Every structure is written in structure tokens, then in C-alpha cells.
């Protein structure tokens with residue numbers, strides 16, 4: 001019989017990057033509900049303070065720390081601040097990600113490549129490295145990377161984003177292999193379309209009514225016939241963060257409403273900005 005207390009995060013310290021809104025906020029709440037104290041980090045302190053305030057109302061400790069994770073020189077200071085506050089890190093959810101600005105392979109410029117890669121892949125890798133060094137000294141921990149279904153099956157016109165997320169899936173496997181001897185598990189969650197500011201950025205350039213229609217059209221293409229919600233990612237994060245997943249490492253869990261098993265309509269490049 002399974003001991004359901006293995007899902008509990010009581011007494012653990014979790015760090016959620018990109019925790020100010022969207023999927024990160026949903027995960028931060030889920031981890032706190034499961035018992036963890038939480039550090040939320042992103043660039044904008046006021047948004048983080050609001051989330052931390054809501055988490056504290058659940059009876060957990062919550063600390064907001066602002067940091068730009070697309071600049072890896074900020075990582076040591078961030079990790080030092082967390083260690084000063086809590087003295088340990090049991091769970092890292094590496095969720096912060098850059099918006100996949102649309103563009104064709106023929107048009108994309110180096111600046112866009114650097115912006116997306118510096119946050120989605122380089123920032124993620126070096127944040128996990130810094131935290132893994134701490135977890136090694138502590139005797140273990142759980143690292144969760146937020147990748148994307150686009151890292152498994154490419155979507156047209158968000159190529160650099162898809163490439164970065166495929167890199168996240170391989171970073172997950174590569175780190176899981178090397179860190180297993182230290183009892184550090186590394187897994188990833190690959191969301192499909194989830195209702196957040198990032199998803200809405202696909203249609204920002206359109207008038208409001210047209211954007212709404214396009215979002216509804218996108219929802220109809222999902223086999224489950226809807227866009228997911230951020231809290232539908234939180235359950236997998238609780239599982240991967242907790243002892244319930246103690247034999248799971250290097251894995252990527254798809255949460256995409258069935259998108260990757262479906263065929264997509266190919267969008268004409270002349271219809272996108």
C-alpha cells in the first residue's frame with residue numbers, strides 16, 4: 001500500500017523561478033499547499049511580493065527575491081540570498097522562460113536567439129548547477145525543469161524557443177545522470193498550451209476580438225478541446241518534488257491535453273506578424 005504522506009512537502013524549502021505569474025505561480029501555490037516554504041523569484045519585485053503575500057496566507061513562509069535569470073552573473077547572489085534566508089534548498093523549479101516571439105527561420109536575428117537561449121537554457125543550466133552544488137552537500141534534492149511540448153514536437157515560427165526547450169529536456173537527462181550518485185533527482189514537465197501571459201503573446205498583435213477567436217481556435221485543436229490552466233501543472237510538480245517520485249529521474253512528463261498525439265494545422269507565415 002502506498003503511504004500518501006510521501007506526497008507531503010512538509011519542512012522542505014522550494015525555489016520557483018518565474019514564480020510571479022502563470023505556471024510558476026501555480027506551482028508555487030501547489031508546493032506551498034503540499035507543505036513547502038517557498039522562494040519566488042523573477043525580475044519584478046512588486047508582482048513577487050503579491051504572490052508571496054498570498055502564499056503566506058496559507059500559513060507557509062514565502063520570500064520574494066528579484067533577479068534577472070537571463071544574466072547568469074546574477075545567480076550566485078540569488079542563491080546566497082536564499083541560503084541566508086533558509087539555510088537549505090530541497091526543491092528547485094526552474095520555470096522562468098522567455099516569450100516565444102514569432103518569426104520564421106529565414107527572418108530570426110541573433111538578438112532573439114540570445115534572449116531566448118540566455119534565459120531558457122543557459123540561465124536554467126547554471127541555476128540548476130548552483131543549486132545542485134548545495135543539494136550535494138545536503139545529501140540530495142529534487143530539481144524540476146519546465147520544458148515544453150514544443151521541445152518534443154516543433155511548432156512552426158517559434159523555432160528558437162522549440163530548440164531551447166529540446167535543450168532543456170536533454171539538460172534534464174544529462175544532469176539526472178551525473179547527479180544521481182548524490183541523490184539529486186532531475187526531471188522536467190513539458191506543458192502544452194496553458195492559459196498565461198506567454199500563451200496570450202501569440203495573439204498580442206491582433207485586435208481583441210480576433211485574438212479571442214484565435215485562442216478559441218487553438219483550444220479546438222487540442223484533443224481535450226480546451227487550453228489548460230496553470231494549476232493543472234502543479235500536481236506533477238508536487239509529485240516530482242516529493243518522495244512519491246523517489247525512483248523517477250531524467251524523466252519528462254507531458255501535460256498537453258493530448259496535443260503531441262494530434263496533427264496540427266500548418267499556419268501560413270503571411271498570417272503572422
Ligand SMILES: NC(=O)c1ccc[n+]([C@@H]2O[C@H](COP(=O)([O-])OP(=O)(O)OC[C@H]3O[C@@H](n4cnc5c(N)ncnc54)[C@H](OP(=O)(O)O)[C@@H]3O)[C@@H](O)[C@H]2O)c1
Nearest residue numbers: 018020022023042043044068069096097148193194196198
Ligand atoms: N503557457 C504555455 O502555454 C507554456 C507551454 C509550454 C511551456 N511553457 C513554459 O512554462 C514556463 C512558464 O511560462 P508561463 O506561460 O507561465 O509564462 P509567463 O506567464 O510569461 O511567466 C513567465 C515568468 O517568468 C518570469 N521571467 C521572464 N523573464 C525572466 C527573466 N529574464 N529572469 C527571471 N524571470 C523571468 C516572469 O516574471 P518577470 O516578468 O517578473 O520577470 C514570469 O514570472 C516557461 O518556461 C514556458 O516556456 C509555457
